[in-house]
Amino acid sequence: MDENPSDDPYVCEPLHGSHPRGDGTDRVPPALEDANVLSNEPVADDVWLMRLSAPRTAATARPGQFAHVRLSQERDSVLRVPLSFFAATPSEGTISLLYQVLGASTRLMSQMRRGEACDLIGPIGRGWLDRRAPAATIFEPRRAILVAGGLGVAPLATLAENLAATGCRVDVVVGARTTSRIAARERLETVCPDLSIATDDGSEGYHGLITHLVSERLATHVPEDPYDYCAICGPAPMEVAAAHLVQGTGIYAEVSTERLMACGVGACLSCVVPTTRGLVRSCVEGPVFSVEEVVWDEL
């Protein structure tokens, strides 16, 4: 048996190294935190925004990481809900979650009112650009394209702002079922006034798939000022198509994968993603992976 974890196809230690007992590590370990609902309201069709007070998580969350939220203390609610940080404000001790009402859990979530309690595990996983962090040189993109399908905008909004703050030029391509479904538009427009929009019903922007806009952008981008970074988040089929477009272009591209998650902390292996290193845990190794390491055929 090869004893090098990163060569072992079946178990991958976090690239940051496993954390020795008790003492300092290069990661902020996730913690269980009681949270209180500060506000909870619909922002676009069945897309809601919840603001929570959760100071420890707010202070340590990075874009692309997520919280694993327990909405009900009843024993019939067995699985937590993984939700990306849409925003985190350490100074106020708050985080924001942008979510779509899909099934039982998110329906329950939309019924929560100001003052109600829940608990969450956070911050979890590796966010955008975390994978290159341990390398000797820090990678700072100069020109980025962010691809957000539907609720994929949730983990990308803060990334867009952070990139812009470092002087990176950020293009944002947004896809949605219909114009009223586009959430967080203002935040995105502050960074990228010229949003590229595709809607399924043609109610705004391009009438069709977001990937059409992505390929257009990639085809027409200026060679002397090329994209050096691409971040993708959205429904799986969109991610596959977008990854296909960007692969081989030389652009460093990352994707946030959505998996069903039980533990959310790396213990149960329910969330594995096929990568060149084998099936690895999306919750702690991801949810952000480089497009190159995901084995897209097996996804």
Next chain:
Amino acid sequence: MDENPSDDPYVCEPLHGSHPRGDGTDRVPPALEDANVLSNEPVADDVWLMRLSAPRTAATARPGQFAHVRLSQERDSVLRVPLSFFAATPSEGTISLLYQVLGASTRLMSQMRRGEACDLIGPIGRGWLDRRAPAATIFEPRRAILVAGGLGVAPLATLAENLAATGCRVDVVVGARTTSRIAARERLETVCPDLSIATDDGSEGYHGLITHLVSERLATHVPEDPYDYCAICGPAPMEVAAAHLVQGTGIYAEVSTERLMACGVGACLSCVVPTTRGLVRSCVEGPVFSVEEVVWDEL
């Protein structure tokens, strides 16, 4: 096989007769009704009072009958909660339920707020003095003793008022853990200013078991104006003891039995009570039975 249902030890048709299809019967059939919470508040320690708008049930409910309440539409909540009518006001279309927070269902109930919806099946079962109703002559008690242990007061309060309204003299004996647990005291005192009270902790009235007061009352009641009716509701051991005291005295005595109930409509046989006619369904044949017909040893 004997074909007379009332001689059949294992299945007893309601004494009112089974209801032929579709046409009129001598009973008001229960119905499923959507109800809305009008108010819900604690009235004594962990005893709560909920007022609900439920016009059809309000119009047809009789004292001693009950509603079978579904508190949550979630599929993890499998059993309804049977609760006696504490009050029903047909003119306002409202019913009141007096309940004690005991386990998961009643805890959930205490969290419901004004405007929230639930549904209920009602009115169900036979109330006080219903058993004699089909007989040729209607039985009208002249002097009654009502025995309420704990929440047993719920189905007895309206009975007390109704009896008083027909000119019956009503004595009420109340038992509670402690004085602050005695609910509905004002309603009882309007009918019977001289409540007999027993508390487990001696914080008010007699320090000890309610049955002590009952036997005292029965022993000292005036021969020329004897009790002709006794109604008992409370925890099972109290009911057994009280029934024992009143049996053989010639007083017509009834007891409201508490059983775990699944269907609440007579279909599942989960709620059976041992009677001289065999195991009969408490939901539709009861919850009120005459003390004489219950086989107390098997209860």
Next chain:
Amino acid sequence: MSSDVRRAVPVIPAGVELAVDLGGLKMRNPVTDASGTFGCGEEYGDFIDLDALGALTAKGVSPAPWTGNAAPRICETPSGMLNCIGLQNPGMEYFCTHKLPWLASYGVPLIVNVVGHALSEYTTVIERLERETRVDAYEVNISCPNVDAGGMAMGTDPACAAAVTRACRALTSRPLIVKLTPNVTNVADIARAVEAAGADAVSLINTVQGMAIDAHRRRSRLSRPVAGLSGPAIKPIALRMVWQVSKAVGIPLLGMGGIVTGEDAVEFLLAGATAVSVGTANFMNPRATIDVISGIAAFCADEGVRDVNELIGGVQC
């Protein structure tokens, strides 16, 4: 819903065909009640139009009256309930003289659930019921875990299950449905055995054996230690067994276990059931059977399924 005292009827969009054939029993839609949860329908007749059901399944009938078990007979568990009713029933004579006449005013096909402690008890009941024209089919319950039949239920042994089936088959040409217990290592083996012995259909699952303990009183919460688990908690087990049995036999299946909604029912059809029974859900919602019929119909309309038979066994695995 509302404070409506009408007997509920299903809503069936035009153009959706719901009729199914369960081993010779023609059902106008694939929904019946699960035996033991519905009496003979009398009480639920206050809430729904019984004639709207695909069939009415009566509670278990034995030759002589059975008293059942002592109280407490039920308790709630996470997303389910346990019961140890113990098949209390007034016996076949009372059933024939009191229940069947009452049912005469309804046209709904009648499935009679038959119970017994021994092979001869099943045949006694079937012989008696053969004289009654109101009976349309039998569901032979060889699986009840609540009654001590001197050991395990007959339905846990293929040979024994086949013997009961064969004996009943010899007595009737009516559709013969054999109801299987889930408390076995290999439910497909039992299903194959009863198919070979002449069953027209199998129904499954009966309740799963379970226990509940009151920690404070250090006692079983029920009058018996072992009782039957039903309701949504067991739906995954039931679906799995329906799927396994549908791969193993050619006769149609009547699926049940935790069905609450039309979508639950569709899952059973996709797993291989031709029809479904609604049990514990009646306690949650006395109109559950009707809501399930409406839900199946709405699903078909939404998904462009013209005939519900297209769904049967349609799951891809």
Next chain:
Amino acid sequence: MSSDVRRAVPVIPAGVELAVDLGGLKMRNPVTDASGTFGCGEEYGDFIDLDALGALTAKGVSPAPWTGNAAPRICETPSGMLNCIGLQNPGMEYFCTHKLPWLASYGVPLIVNVVGHALSEYTTVIERLERETRVDAYEVNISCPNVDAGGMAMGTDPACAAAVTRACRALTSRPLIVKLTPNVTNVADIARAVEAAGADAVSLINTVQGMAIDAHRRRSRLSRPVAGLSGPAIKPIALRMVWQVSKAVGIPLLGMGGIVTGEDAVEFLLAGATAVSVGTANFMNPRATIDVISGIAAFCADEGVRDVNELIGGVQC
């Protein structure tokens, strides 16, 4: 709870004795994690003090690495979940060279769960682990329903279960716990067989076979049709089997299935378990194991139970 990053430790009232002996394995309290839900404890070490557990149970170890099944591997069901992880694990060498050294800094007794597709695979793993001093006991998983071992799991046949037990027994004097599957007609038979073959204890129950279907996509919700049901939904089944097995064998039991609270755990002790495992509840609450220990201790204090051993098998039926 609060935003507290300390590793949780149990609250144990003075005078309550919690230590138990599980077939020779000394546990400071009766609580361990259920194999496969807890990794080797590394990740949960962020939330709890692993040394506070009665024992730490590692996930299944096979001779060579296993990849497990494709995604999706889990789905939620009423009060439970299904999984088809498929025993993904890096194999015994990786376990010995990477996991055991990490565990060296903890003192908690270690139970290693052993999996295999054939008798020889179990013995290969045990032989290898016998060379490691950090290992305190084995839990031999003969019951996983997720992995095709050329048919039913070994744990469904008494003779086969006994053969695996005997072969493992011959290789070790460490406490040998055999983990039973609930997917059998008669769990007591299997338990008796493994007791006779030399097991020091049995653990039960593993997951119950179940299925979930996406009606709209007409597909299994998981990558495989049949998966394992766990969580509160199965607690009644687990309690019943623990009770049945405790009547059948003399060796101690490690009970599990849907335990969320200390009171749940007490129910298992009363049914006959000497210790308990907490599985799915860790996903609900990463401190569940600690809360269960505190809950058992509080129960004992409230009820005047000085030694938790007084509870074992104490249910009256």
